[in-house]
Amino acid sequence: MTHLTTHVLDAATGTPASGVAVTLAHLDGPTIDSATTDDDGRLALGPDRLEDGDYALTFGTGSYFRERGVPSFHPVATIAFTVSGEAHLHVPLLLSPFAYSTYRGS
Template identity: 85%
Template sequence: MTHVTTHVLDSTAGTPAVGVTVTLAHLDGAAIDSATTDVDGRLSLGPDLLDDGDYALTFGTGAYFRERGVSSFHPVATIAFTVSGEAHLHVPLLLSPFAYSTYRGS
């Protein structure tokens, strides 16, 4: 069972990405929770613990850039991942208008 957190950084501005809507869902699409990133670009999603299985975080990247008057390529960035007995899982997103990257954080 796992607790999920994320951190979104806007690489074009060199700052945390404030106000990005993020949705946590089962990989089959059933939504679990949704929230927006805080002033540090961070948030926690879902219950305190998630059962083992496959999940996805979907980041509202297009809306984030539109609100800043910036054209972008990806309307959303979806990161699928597997929970497998971890007590905490951190899934960061490094964001630009035309690309994004992620990794398993700590």
């Protein structure tokens, strides 16, 4: 299993957010991996193991809403987080056109 997974839910429609571009990078550093969410709004990114340190997931929220003809406020949503020895991390995103929230999943 990859070290990092995410799940994006569109709170405005109550459905998974498929086709959202997501980039994993070192915080203030190079990109590690990028892909788009599947039909269930899910995605696994990165290597089998992330080294301890600070990272960021950047979600292409503006493009996602633009493709659906929905005005939105955030062109991207960036979630910064710290890896410190975890075997697996799940970082979900609850998305709406004018807000987003996240938490450390399991």
